Amino acid sequence: MIMKTIIVKLILLIVLIFSNTVSAQTIKKTIKEKSVQGTTYVLEQYGSEKVNIKNKNGKYEQFMKERGKDCESFAIQDQDASVFTVKKIAKNVFSDARIKQLSGDDTNNFGVLCICNQMGEIKAVEFIRVKTSAITLQEIKVLEDAFLKMKVNIYNRCPEVRYFKFTFPVRFKDYI
Amino acid sequence: MKKKFIITFAFFTLLALVLFSCRQDIGNLINPDAGISITDAQSWYESNKPQGVQLEFAKVKTSKGKLYGKPDWKHAYKVDHPDFTTVQVPLSVQGAFCFITPERKKAFETTGDKRYVESLTQMVVVNDKKTGKTTGFLMTIIPDKEYQEATNFKAFYSSYKKWQKGYSGLIFYHTLEGKFTNGWRFANGEVIKSITPREDSGIDLQLKTPSAQKASASSDCIDYYYEIWSQNCTDWYTRYEGYSSYNGTSCGSWYQDGYQYAYTECYYSGGGGGSDAGGGSSGTSGSGSPSSSMTAIAANILLDSEGIDLFNKALDKLLEQCGYSTMYNYLTGMHFNFNTVYINPTGTTGGYNYETGDLTFKDNSAITSGLAEEFVHLFQDHYYSGGMAGYIHNANFEFEAKVIQDLECMINTGFCPYYGDPDSNSPNYTNWMYAVTKNNTYFPSYDDLLVRYPVCNNLNYLDFLNAFSTNPAKPLYNLPVIPTLTPQAIPYIKNNPCN
Numbered sequence: 001m002i003m004k005t006i007i008v009k010l011i012l013l014i015v016l017i018f019s020n021t022v023s024a025q026t027i028k029k030t031i032k033e034k035s036v037q038g039t040t041y042v043l044e045q046y047g048s049e050k051v052n053i054k055n056k057n058g059k060y061e062q063f064m065k066e067r068g069k070d071c072e073s074f075a076i077q078d079q080d081a082s083v084f085t086v087k088k089i090a091k092n093v094f095s096d097a098r099i100k101q102l103s104g105d106d107t108n109n110f111g112v113l114c115i116c117n118q119m120g121e122i123k124a125v126e127f128i129r130v131k132t133s134a135i136t137l138q139e140i141k142v143l144e145d146a147f148l149k150m151k152v153n154i155y156n157r158c159p160e161v162r163y164f165k166f167t168f169p170v171r172f173k174d175y176i
Numbered sequence: 177m178k179k180k181f182i183i184t185f186a187f188f189t190l191l192a193l194v195l196f197s198c199r200q201d202i203g204n205l206i207n208p209d210a211g212i213s214i215t216d217a218q219s220w221y222e223s224n225k226p227q228g229v230q231l232e233f234a235k236v237k238t239s240k241g242k243l244y245g246k247p248d249w250k251h252a253y254k255v256d257h258p259d260f261t262t263v264q265v266p267l268s269v270q271g272a273f274c275f276i277t278p279e280r281k282k283a284f285e286t287t288g289d290k291r292y293v294e295s296l297t298q299m300v301v302v303n304d305k306k307t308g309k310t311t312g313f314l315m316t317i318i319p320d321k322e323y324q325e326a327t328n329f330k331a332f333y334s335s336y337k338k339w340q341k342g343y344s345g346l347i348f349y350h351t352l353e354g355k356f357t358n359g360w361r362f363a364n365g366e367v368i369k370s371i372t373p374r375e376d377s378g379i380d381l382q383l384k385t386p387s388a389q390k391a392s393a394s395s396d397c398i399d400y401y402y403e404i405w406s407q408n409c410t411d412w413y414t415r416y417e418g419y420s421s422y423n424g425t426s427c428g429s430w431y432q433d434g435y436q437y438a439y440t441e442c443y444y445s446g447g448g449g450g451s452d453a454g455g456g457s458s459g460t461s462g463s464g465s466p467s468s469s470m471t472a473i474a475a476n477i478l479l480d481s482e483g484i485d486l487f488n489k490a491l492d493k494l495l496e497q498c499g500y501s502t503m504y505n506y507l508t509g510m511h512f513n514f515n516t517v518y519i520n521p522t523g524t525t526g527g528y529n530y531e532t533g534d535l536t537f538k539d540n541s542a543i544t545s546g547l548a549e550e551f552v553h554l555f556q557d558h559y560y561s562g563g564m565a566g567y568i569h570n571a572n573f574e575f576e577a578k579v580i581q582d583l584e585c586m587i588n589t590g591f592c593p594y595y596g597d598p599d600s601n602s603p604n605y606t607n608w609m610y611a612v613t614k615n616n617t618y619f620p621s622y623d624d625l626l627v628r629y630p631v632c633n634n635l636n637y638l639d640f641l642n643a644f645s646t647n648p649a650k651p652l653y654n655l656p657v658i659p660t661l662t663p664q665a666i667p668y669i670k671n672n673p674c675n
Contacts, residue, residue: 046630072652073549076590113606129610165600
């Protein structure tokens with residue numbers, strides 16, 4: 001009986017010791033290419049159904065290399081303080097019914113990585129954590145085209161930095 | 177049997193009533209260390225007191241100059257709140273003084289009833305239960321004439337943040353040095369207006385029209401003042417050989433002794449005709465004037481009008497976001513603020529000096545981007561036990577401040593530069609931000625930040641902190657990490673959503 005108890009405790013101890021390692025699993029990255037209306041996108045998937053999407057011919061990485069050192073403390077704001085441009089764009093791309101549908105599940109939200117120049121002109125975008133079962137590649141293309149026409153204000157821009165990286169979320173419940 | 181039941185029922189009811197009525201005392205017995213005692217408050221005051229409590233209110237020049245007072249500890253009392261304890265201390269003042277509203281002045285002049293010439297100034301020592309931080313200031317209760325009359329002149333039963341039922345009137349706060357910091361106007365127990373000091377240093381308020389209400393240079397605005405009335409008192413002693421005996425005190429008549437600026441109300445004309453067409457707006461947030469939010473968070477503002485406008489806008493934008501609003505409420509509730517705000521062209525974008533409490537910006541253009549971080553540092557300095565000075569200069573405070581900015585940006589759907597990202601060429605921090613905020617919908621707890629998500633290469637808060645502290649691209653933050661210093665501002669925001 002005592003032996004049995006000791007064995008059970010030892011097993012528990014071993015499980016506890018390795019529990020952290022068990023949760024810290026690594027996942028496989030899957031890369032696919034898909035085309036829509038003549039534009040090819042690279043889809044990187046990290047195990048879950050969330051996918052990072054970038055234009056195969058986009059220049060995000062090139063600008064990242066060319067941007068120089070990190071700007072320490074800059075801020076980005078809309079040119080028109082009264083409206084969040086992303087909302088305006090999203091409402092142009094998605095119909096009200098579609099926004100309502102997507103807003104029902106927070107996991108449909110995704111993020112956009114941006115590179116802009118000193119003038120605040122968006123030069124490249126990437127989409128992150130997109131649920132491809134909810135958002136179509138066609139919609140991604142229309143969004144990309146619209147975001148690339150966007151312009152923002154940069155505050156405290158470092159003069160020696162050519163490009164600025166920032167991100168913004170697309171959250172559908174804000175657009176209803 | 178029935179009789180026994182009734183007796184037992186009555187006994188337990190009585191016991192329950194006694195326990196209920198004594199619940200605070202019982203709480204104190206169970207947790208006698210909660211808050212500070214009057215003795216602790218006195219010790220704190222002795223270590224922090226100015227040269228006598230100087231009742232030189234704001235920039236008012238009274239005929240006598242400064243009025244000196246001292247705390248009357250014999251009549252001090254303690255008030256317990258869930259998060260803090262206050263010790264309220266009456267003041268023993270050379271002579272007497274009061275703030276008087278125009279209505280009360282008129283009532284006094286008509287009736288001769290001296291009760292209309294009463295306000296109450298006390299010293300308040302506040303101790304935060306969590307951080308142990310103690311601060312002190314003067315609080316003045318100035319009830320409205322109607323409220324005095326409605327309460328039969330028993331209108332002074334308020335203590336700090338525990339206001340008398342239906343209180344209507346003003347509450348003024350001054351530093352222990354006597355400088356006016358801010359105030360509130362109450363109506364029926366509710367705050368209806370904040371009162372901010374006017375930063376027109378160098379102007380003798382007595383040179384302005386000595387009226388309780390007076391049009392300012394701008395015809396659209398009216399500055400409101402409250403008169404200070406004083407009374408000279410004399411102690412009478414009979415001297416005998418070798419000793420003297422006190423024979424009472426007599427006071428002279430009340431006389432007007434100065435003016436206290438209260439607030440400015442501006443009216444906007446409806447366009448054409450020049451008449452006031454209603455739609456009145458209160459506050460001082462016009463061009464070049466510090467807003468009430470700004471004056472509550474900055475004691476001395478040495479920015480030009482452009483800088484003040486940028487600061488107002490940046491602060492307004494911050495306070496739209498729940499996390500900053502939570503920190504702001506804590507800071508202003510505890511009367512913590514930046515000391516002096518000014519431009520330091522040789523400094524960094526923004527800088528908070530925890531030794532002086534000063535806030536600096538490299539130039540005006542740095543205010544928009546730099547305020548958020550320094551605001552978080554101000555909170556950290558006052559919320560962490562021992563403040564920032566209690567630790568060596570470390571990466572922990574810096575990284576936490578940046579993560580807070582990033583999280584707030586995420587859940588408030590702004591454009592986020594990711595100040596805390598230790599490697600902008602890697603997607604790990606970005607993916608982590610999306611994971612911990614559950615796709616921009618959730619402010620995480622510290623425990624959430626310790627979870628390792630595969631999507632960000634199993635990195636968590638501590639890994640990013642370590643990488644941040646050694647990031648060669650940001651040498652300014654290559655600082656030691658204190659392993660035992662866990663974040664405290666993040667949990668505060670999490671646990672006090674928009675309080």
